Amino acid sequence: MGLRNGAAWGLSASLALAVPVVTMPFGAVAQGAGQSYSRIDVEGNIRVDDVSVLSYAGIGPGTPLTIGQLNAAYQRIMASGLFESVDFDPSGSTLTITVKEFPTVNEIAIEGNRRIDDEALTPLLKSQPRRVYSPSTAEADARAIADAYRQAGRLGAVVTPRIIPRSQNRVDVVFEVTESAVVEVERIAFVGNSSFSDRRLRNVLGTKQAGIFRALVARDQYVEDRIAYDRQVLTDYYRARGFIDFEVTSVSTEFSRERNAFFITFNIREGQQFRFGKVGIASEVPELAAADYEDIVRTRPGQLYSPLRIDDGIARLERKALMNGNDFIQVDPRITRNEADQTLDLTYTLTRGPRIFVERIDIEGNSTTRDEVIRRQFDTVEGDPFNPREIRNAAERIRALNYFSNADVAPRDGTAPDRVIIDVNVDEQPTGQIGFGVNYSVGDGVGGQFSLSERNFLGRGQRLGFSVSGGVDNTAANLSLTEPALLGRDVSGTISAGYSATDQYSSDYSTRKASLSPSLGFRVSDYSRLSLRYTISGDRLYGVSDGDSDDADDNGSSVILQREEGDKISSSVGYTFSFDTRNVGINPDAGIRFQFSQDFAGLGGDVDYIKTSALVGAETKLGGSDVTLTSELQGGALTMLNGQDSWVLDRFGAGSRVRGFSRNGFGPRDTTATNEDALGGNYYTAWRTEVNFPVGLPEEYGVRGGLFFDAGSVWGLDDTAGTGGEVDDDFHLRAVLGASLFWSTPLGPLRFDFTRAVQKESYDDEQTFDFSISTAF
Structure with a gap:
């Protein structure tokens, strides 16, 4: 102006x-x-x-x-x-x-x-x-x-x-x-670190170094306020790995002579790494027997010291006391250092806390978000005993909503000595997002995506999402609305609608699918959830080639697919149980994942079956290094009921379960058909193991490498009549060795996969190289 x-x-x-x-x-x-x-x-x-x-x-x-x-x-x-x-x-x-x-x-x-x-x-x-x-x-x-x-x-x-x-x-x-111009962080260095490399510590920090390649599009900026955050995350990182005396003694920042870049040096003192020694329970409350609480705590001798383990033990003990009807119980962790063997003896002591009650919870600053959305993050209500740990946990849950740029939760004196008032002050921030995405892979070609999302719809805490994606020969659209606290309880309710269509998409037929699915989900434990769902869908298989009548040698697609061509409606109920400690578990360098799901079709519709899938996986850092090992085993079974035969759109496909093959590159196949169609199978299993590691280039380049081994199979059909007995639906194990190169660029993450099948069948469609990129803006 x-x-x-x-x-x-x-x-x-x-x-x-x-x-x-x-x-x-x-x-x-x-x-x-x-x-x-x-x-x-x-x-x-x-x-x-x-x-x-x-x-x-x-x-x-x-x-x-x-x-x-x-x-x-x-x-x-x-x-x-x-x-x-x-x-x-x-x-x-x-x-x-x-x-x-x-x-x-x-x-x-x-x-x-x-x-x-x-x-x-x-x-x-x-x-x-x-x-x-x-x-x-x-x-x-x-x-x-x-x-x-x-x-x-x-x-x-x-x-x-x-x-x-x-x-x-x-x-x-x-x-x-x-x-x-933007002032970059040219270099981040550490002085005093012997247990972890500079590269690994730089990965922990919010501040990043500017790299040669990334400088072409975006540069890492020096933000003074971020240094305090970096000091804290660095401290948390070390203390979660047993370094109880760790401290950042100073942070020096040096401006370059050209005054366009900063050099940051963290001066640290690691101290010694401690493990837990003796772990016990004691009680200073006469009516509480320590023996009744010994099986609650998961802290074990020999484990690396971590504040997270202690916090988890305190939370478990206080929750147990509350469930037993004992209010105002506090747990005091008492630690005895043993310098000689570098262990910490830990005693969880049950004590009687002051009799203080919550008078009320005052919420301010929420111009859009309704009070009840914030209030339901508290397990405490007016009149309940005051539990400082629960208030801190509620504050973390409020911040985790990601509705607010700032959320402060603090108690203050109430109208009486035994009363406290909980003040909640929040600052709203935008919660809507519009996204555009582009991706490419050798197998699928170029694709695009458009999405709209709102995390706090109408200030009710509801999540609304809409997305449309498409490629050369496939299209998909999804619309979903989730209420995270259905009827005011810790139960989420979701209703979603989806549509997808393929046109000769890695196959010699086309498909359409429209579905509607309401579902409920709730927490079973700290790391596990259970979801229940109902799904009704209308599926169509069409465009199946029946052969060229003028050419006796051209049989087109398999007679199995020709018989299955048409429309079907399926109506099913199902559930999924999941357990996941990755990124949120007590061990900061490892986590496990387990998932089990079943769908039961036959509540009306045209198909009757039980479809079961399971997955178990683990992830860990090797020897405290910057090398990550992941492994997972998965499998599934489709059991048809009432004498029905399975349908290709319900069966398991090869997909990307085993890398090194095209989308439908292995599995049961009709070798008598000209197209040699991949038919999918009633059963599948896959084992995927990968090691991800730095390749020696500077961390700011964003380049890492990987080695992997995949093995698996898809097998089993119900009806092979009319095929001349040439359908191979037996169990055949495929095994692939591969190497990957990952590159984080401003345009998006790039991945290059080089594979070689060490075990396969003659009719499998192998893909020895794959390149993919995905970006959003």
């Missing part, structure tokens, strides 16, 4: 605003008891009336006034922030107060800002149109804009406030921005 018509008054770039010099001729005032004025006049005021000025001054006619009292009156008038200057002029028995009012702000503009738009900067300003102009407020606004640029990594940005006089004692306020 240009506001350049008129002379501009420039404030200094350092934002040190000039303070008006006020002449106060108090020399005529008596030094002793003071001088009395029978009349006090006010001049120069336009907007502020005389009574208000005298009220600010705090003096009146007939009262003897000393120089000190007049000076105090002057300070009070200036403190109102309404006047640029004040002059006291005594003349006989009359005291004249002459004021010069600050102008009124007419318009506010920000100029020169190309990297950060007005919509992001304007809410930071305290100066407002049609209000009195304040130099100190303008100074604070300039600092706020400069801070916004500093947070964006542009440390050299200069903000200069200027005022342009207008008629009727008005001014336009212009904040001139001189932008600067």
Whole structure:
């Protein structure tokens, strides 16, 4: 916005605003008891009336006034922030107060800002149109804009406030921005680390180094406030791995000579790595027997010390006491250090806490989100015993909603000594998202995706999602709405609708599928969930080739597929049980995953079956290094009921269960058909193991390598009649060795897979190289 018509008054770039010099001729005032004025006049005021000025001054006619009292009156008038200057002029028995009012702000503009738009900067300003102009407020606004640029990594940005006089004692306020280039983090180094490499520690930090390749599109920015966060995550990382005395002694930041990059060095002291020694339970509460709680704790001797393990033990014990009807029980973990063998003896001591109750929970700042969405994150309600641990957990759950940019939860004294009030102060943030995506792989070609999502629909905490994706020969669309607290309980309810279509998609037939599925989900334990669902779908198999009648050797597709061509409706109920400790478990370097699901079709519709799938997997860091090992075993079975035969759209396909083959590259196959169609199978199993490791290049390049071994099979059909006995649906194990190269680029993650099948069948469709990229913006 240009506001350049008129002379501009420039404030200094350092934002040190000039303070008006006020002449106060108090020399005529008596030094002793003071001088009395029978009349006090006010001049120069336009907007502020005389009574208000005298009220600010705090003096009146007939009262003897000393120089000190007049000076105090002057300070009070200036403190109102309404006047640029004040002059006291005594003349006989009359005291004249002459004021010069600050102008009124007419318009506010920000100029020169190309990297950060007005919509992001304007809410930071305290100066407002049609209000009195304040130099100190303008100074604070300039600092706020400069801070916004500093947070964006542009440390050299200069903000200069200027005022342009207008008629009727008005001014336009212009904040001139001189932008600067992004200041990168050129190098992150560590001093004092012997247990973990610089590379691994850099992966922990929120601040990243700028790399050669990434600099072409996006650069890592230096943000001063992020350093405090990095200190904390580094401390948490070490202490979760047994380094109880770890500390970051200092962080030094050095500006490059060219003043366009920072060099950051973390000076750390690791200390010794401790393990748990003796672990026991003690009770200082007469009615609680320690023996009743010994099986609750999962902390074991020999495990690496971790605050997470102790917190988990405390939470389990307090929950057990509460379930037994014992309120106000607190657990005090008492640790004894054994320096000689580097162990920590731990005793969980049950103690009686103070009898304090929750008086109420006050929630403020939620302009969009409803109170009940925040309130249901508390297991505590008004009148319950006060449990500090539960309040902290509730605070973490509120932050995990990702609805708020800031969420503070703190107790304060209530109306009685045994009462506390829980204050919840939140700052809303946008929760909607629009996404576009592009992906490519050798097998599937180019594809695109568009998505809309809202995490907090209508402020109710509901999740609404819509996505459309498509490729060369496939299309899919999904719409879902999830209520995370159905009927106010810890049960999620979801209704989803989907549509998909393929046109000769890695096969010699086409498909269409439309489905509707309501479901319920609830937590079974800290790491496990159970979901229940009903699904009704209409499926169509079409475009199956029946052969060329003019060519006796062309049999087209398999007669099995020709018999199965047509439409079917399926109606099923099912459940999925999942257990997952990855990223949230007690062991920070390992996790396991288990999933078991079944669907029962036959509640109406055209098909009757039981479809079962299971998966078990594990992930761990090898020897505390930056090498990750993952392994998973999965399998499934389709059991048809009431004498029915399975349908290709219900059977298991090869998919990507075993890398190194095309989408339908292995499994039961009709070798008599010209197309040699892959028919899918009633059973499948697959075992996938992969090692992911750095390749020696600098971490900022984002390049890693991997080795993997996959093995599996798809087999079993119900009806092979009419095929001449040439359908091979036996169990044949396929095994593949492969190597991968991963590259994190600004365009998205790239993956290159090079494979070789060490065991396969002659009719399998092998794919020895695959390249994929996926990006979203």
